[in-house]
Amino acid sequence: MGFQLGKNSMKNMEGIDDRLIDIAELAITLSPIDFGVPSDGGWRSEICQAKLYNAGKSKCDGKNNLSYHQSGKAIDLFCLTPEGAASWDVHDLTTAATAMLQASAQLGHELKWGGLWKSWQDYPHFELRD
Ligand SMILES: [Zn+2]
16 A cells, blocks of 8 residues: 555664564555554553553553563554544554554464453554564
8 A cells, every 4th residue: 555654653663573563564565554653652661661551551560560562572553544643543453453463474473462352452552472
């Protein structure tokens, strides 16, 4: 479809596992919807993780309960509407997730999508399992 990851998204992926970067870079070319990586969507320090926990944006406190983001094994996405607005709409994120899962399968990396979790759904979130 001709999308590519923007400069900010590339910067926000610094420090994460190369496999996740490869998946995201392939997925954006497969995706019918544009997407990006927010500033706290890549690698996180313990302090950054604790801030998100305290703000109610994550279930992991960063100390006793570690996030995959702290080991660089997770990535969060947001979608972009044709008008260029950020979207966390479940339908939009599901469309992007389909491209992410297709890309991971093509590259042979096992990727878990938070939108398929049973207890609660974390639609913007993807993590590597190995
Ligand atoms: Zn996440």
